[in-house]
Amino acid sequence: MSEAATDVQAPPEPQKPQRRRKSWFNLSEGGGVPMLVAPTLILLAIVIGYPVVRAVIMSFQKDPGLDKATGLFVAGGPAGFSNYTHWLLAQCVAAGGGTTTCPAGNLGSQFWTAMFNTVFFTVVEVAIEIVLGLWFAMIMHRKFHGRGLLRAAVLIPWAIPTAVTAKLWYFIFAYDGIANHILHTHILWTAGAWSSRFAIIFADVWKTTPFMALLILAGLQIIPDDVYEAAKVDGASAWQRFVQITLPLVRPALMVAVLFRVLDVLRIYDLPAILTNGGGGSGDATTTLSILVIDQIRQGFNSAAALSTITFVFIFLVAFVFVKFLGANVIETQEAERKGAN
Amino acid sequence: MAATTTATPQAAEQAGPVTRAPSRFSWSGVRTYVGVAIIIIWGLAPAYWMVVTAFRDVGFTFDTTLYPTHVTLDNFRTAFDTSLGNHFGLALLHSVIIGVVTTALAMAAGVFCAYALARLEFRGKYLLLGGILGASMFPPVALVTPLFQLFTNIGWINTYQALIIPDISFALPLTIYILTAFFREMPWDLEESARIDGCTQWQAFRLVILPLAAPGLFTTAILAFIAAWNEFLLASQLSGPATQPVTVAIADFQGSQPHQEPYTAVMAAGTIVVVPLVIMVLAFQKKIVAGLTAGGVKG
Numbered sequence: 001m002s003e004a005a006t007d008v009q010a011p012p013e014p015q016k017p018q019r020r021r022k023s024w025f026n027l028s029e030g031g032g033v034p035m036l037v038a039p040t041l042i043l044l045a046i047v048i049g050y051p052v053v054r055a056v057i058m059s060f061q062k063d064p065g066l067d068k069a070t071g072l073f074v075a076g077g078p079a080g081f082s083n084y085t086h087w088l089l090a091q092c093v094a095a096g097g098g099t100t101t102c103p104a105g106n107l108g109s110q111f112w113t114a115m116f117n118t119v120f121f122t123v124v125e126v127a128i129e130i131v132l133g134l135w136f137a138m139i140m141h142r143k144f145h146g147r148g149l150l151r152a153a154v155l156i157p158w159a160i161p162t163a164v165t166a167k168l169w170y171f172i173f174a175y176d177g178i179a180n181h182i183l184h185t186h187i188l189w190t191a192g193a194w195s196s197r198f199a200i201i202f203a204d205v206w207k208t209t210p211f212m213a214l215l216i217l218a219g220l221q222i223i224p225d226d227v228y229e230a231a232k233v234d235g236a237s238a239w240q241r242f243v244q245i246t247l248p249l250v251r252p253a254l255m256v257a258v259l260f261r262v263l264d265v266l267r268i269y270d271l272p273a274i275l276t277n278g279g280g281g282s283g284d285a286t287t288t289l290s291i292l293v294i295d296q297i298r299q300g301f302n303s304a305a306a307l308s309t310i311t312f313v314f315i316f317l318v319a320f321v322f323v324k325f326l327g328a329n330v331i332e333t334q335e336a337e338r339k340g341a342n
Numbered sequence: 343m344a345a346t347t348t349a350t351p352q353a354a355e356q357a358g359p360v361t362r363a364p365s366r367f368s369w370s371g372v373r374t375y376v377g378v379a380i381i382i383i384w385g386l387a388p389a390y391w392m393v394v395t396a397f398r399d400v401g402f403t404f405d406t407t408l409y410p411t412h413v414t415l416d417n418f419r420t421a422f423d424t425s426l427g428n429h430f431g432l433a434l435l436h437s438v439i440i441g442v443v444t445t446a447l448a449m450a451a452g453v454f455c456a457y458a459l460a461r462l463e464f465r466g467k468y469l470l471l472g473g474i475l476g477a478s479m480f481p482p483v484a485l486v487t488p489l490f491q492l493f494t495n496i497g498w499i500n501t502y503q504a505l506i507i508p509d510i511s512f513a514l515p516l517t518i519y520i521l522t523a524f525f526r527e528m529p530w531d532l533e534e535s536a537r538i539d540g541c542t543q544w545q546a547f548r549l550v551i552l553p554l555a556a557p558g559l560f561t562t563a564i565l566a567f568i569a570a571w572n573e574f575l576l577a578s579q580l581s582g583p584a585t586q587p588v589t590v591a592i593a594d595f596q597g598s599q600p601h602q603e604p605y606t607a608v609m610a611a612g613t614i615v616v617v618p619l620v621i622m623v624l625a626f627q628k629k630i631v632a633g634l635t636a637g638g639v640k641g
Contacts, residue, residue, distance in 0.1 A: 054488035139377035153385035163589035267481035
């Protein structure tokens with residue numbers, strides 16, 4: 001980075017435009033690109049590239065541990081796909097050395113529960129947030145006194161660290177807490193399977209709907225007013241204008257917001273880890289894929305690496321489907337918003 | 343479907359505040375303000391409850407009066423008390439150090455990459471931009487296993503670098519993406535004009551571009567800092583007593599009785615953590631919204 005910094009102050013070259021392109025130092029002519037992006041690429045290769053490759057390698061290694069059949073300590077060694085089948089097919093090593101279905105309580109048997117919970121949170125939260133986010137965005141889009149106050153209020157749930165949010169909702173959903181008081185109920189929110197899932201969804205929707213609304217609002221702001229004017233002149237009702245103008249025109253921004261949120265909920269960890277500790281119901285009603293990885297880490301790195309690789313590939317595939325088939329074009333959409341905003 | 347009946351806003355927009363003076367009662371206006379009130383309550387009510395509880399005597403933890411009652415500062419004293427093994431004060435310091443260093447590193451590398459992405463044409467530019475966006479959406483859980491093993495082997499657990507290095511993985515892409523958006527809106531022509539007026543390239547950068555870019559740089563730094571400050575997953579696995587940040591400290595906060603949550607003290611600790619963030623958000627609300635919508639920041 002420091003080399004690059006000194007290059008900015010490098011030679012105030014005499015005006016010789018035809019020679020500039022060759023120079024690595026002249027920033028305004030595109031010559032210095034490799035040097036400008038190198039620090040970033042090197043850093044990302046270290047902090048993301050290395051761990052990902054390492055995780056894949058680890059996932060094909062056996063976790064050292066005690067062999068149940070012999071009682072002897074076995075070192076690692078190549079594992080083939082056994083770490084993957086441990087999760088995907090819930091296969092554990094049997095006493096004789098073969099494989100058997102993982103017993104209840106073994107983390108391997110929790111994979112599909114965790115997958116269900118993660119996908120369930122994602123689908124339900126994002127569906128609620130689309131509706132609420134659209135509504136919030138349309139209100140924020142109107143002209144009124146105190147828009148600044150509204151936007152600041154909306155940013156507060158976003159700014160509070162999720163760890164604090166989780167503790168806050170843990171208190172709100174406590175047995176003697178205000179949620180039961182307001183609802184006149186006596187529910188052990190974090191104990192039941194569905195009540196704990198509900199608590200997670202409510203807390204997360206509270207925190208992230210404002211963010212969703214801001215992303216949708218950015219899309220609303222580029223719809224030209226005269227489109228609405230023309231529709232109104234033609235006698236379109238408010239509902240017709242919403243369905244036939246607002247929705248189609250805001251769709252690119254909406255898709256981007258949905259993509260961001262889907263990828264975000266698929267990796268959800270902080271909230272269920274603190275609010276319900278992954279528990280509820282029979283003990284794993286709010287265990288997500290990320291929580292399962294963390295639970296596994298201290299029981300065996302390599303098996304955890306396999307699970308984190310599965311999680312990563314799954315999230316990657318979802319993102320791929322969104323971009324490829326559902327037309328969530330982040331870069332183009334945001335470019336359009338920028339141009340529209342100018 | 344109250345939200346869909348936007349009958350007046352367009353008209354109001356064009357006429358501006360002039361029409362607002364004589365404007366009489368309108369249902370649409372009422373609906374707007376009802377909606378606004380709902381959103382403000384949505385945003386503030388739970389946070390308000392945290393603050394009210396933070397100031398409430400521990401004996402009245404579950405008092406459900408909506409305004410402050412049994413007001414005391416004891417909870418803040420408990421939050422900073424170290425006799426139960428909580429080191430909240432230290433954790434604040436750790437979080438500041440981790441946040442500042444992470445932000446500084448991300449900005450130092452990111453500003454050059456963002457400049458290239460915003461100002462220069464080169465092959466693979468959109469691939470790079472897409473890659474950086476993808477990196478900002480990267481699940482941290484995919485990093486934590488190999489890093490945990492590596493840092494354990496080389497004795498880095500309980501050191502700052504064990505938290506700062508993985509934090510770069512989200513802070514840097516975030517920084518680049520937001521900065522690229524800010525840089526694109528800069529009036530770069532002025533740089534050219536300054537050159538024509540006899541400035542050197544460095545002078546043009548220092549005297550013209552830097553002051554103009556300062557608000558964008560500052561906002562980006564705030565957003566990167568907030569992201570690092572709020573991080574929990576990596577910190578919960580890779581930190582130790584000497585580096586534990588506030589998010590982990592609050593999650594693990596111990597009460598005087600085992601299995602009994604010290605709610606009021608935790609709410610006090612939460613209030614302390616949130617107040618600086620809220621002040622920053624209120625002060626830079628407009629810029630932050632611009633940065634947020636450009637970067638798609640996770641919370």
